Amino acid sequence: xxxxxxxxxxxxxxxxxxxxxxxxxxxxxxxxxxxxxxxxxxxxxxxxxxxxxxxxxxxxxxxxxxxxxxxxxxxxxxxxxxxxxxxxxxxxxxxxxxxxxxxxxxxxxxxxxxxxxxxxxxxxxxxxxxxxxxxxxxx
Ligand code: DQA
Numbered sequence: 001x002x003x004x005x006x007x008x009x010x011x012x013x014x015x016x017x018x019x020x021x022x023x024x025x026x027x028x029x030x031x032x033x034x035x036x037x038x039x040x041x042x043x044x045x046x047x048x049x050x051x052x053x054x055x056x057x058x059x060x061x062x063x064x065x066x067x068x069x070x071x072x073x074x075x076x077x078x079x080x081x082x083x084x085x086x087x088x089x090x091x092x093x094x095x096x097x098x099x100x101x102x103x104x105x106x107x108x109x110x111x112x113x114x115x116x117x118x119x120x121x122x123x124x125x126x127x128x129x130x131x132x133x134x135x136x137x138x139x
Pocket of ligand 1: 011098
């Protein structure tokens with residue numbers, strides 16, 4: 001099984017960025033743990049701060065991979081383009097967020113990803129990604 005985790009803008013700063021919201025761990029460290037926990041999965045990781053690069057990655061993997069775990073970060077709340085890319089491909093996408101966006105500012109309550117995602121997991125810290133990967137394994 002081939003699954004890619006795609007992270008959007010500012011998630012390269014995890015560990016340093018607002019640790020009270022996003023925790024102290026870097027995503028690279030967490031990803032190493034994930035690879036250890038899900039040895040049976042071919043796991044890949046991609047991060048970009050650029051909307052078009054995220055769209056290109058979704059297009060590149062979206063007809064051949066078994067799953068995409070996507071945290072589009074701030075683009076979740078603004079990007080019709082990422083929503084359309086998800087609609088265009090055949091690989092199912094699980095939307096994840098580290099924080100519970102519904103407990104936060106109102107602009108974070110809107111998602112252009114949710115209506116086109118297979119499911120949404122949010123508010124469990126980095127564990128949100130574990131849960132998303134598990135959901136692909138339990139199909
Ligand atoms: C986030 C929530 C978004 O609102 C925010 O812009 C992020 C991270 C999360 O994982 O909690 O960058 O997607």
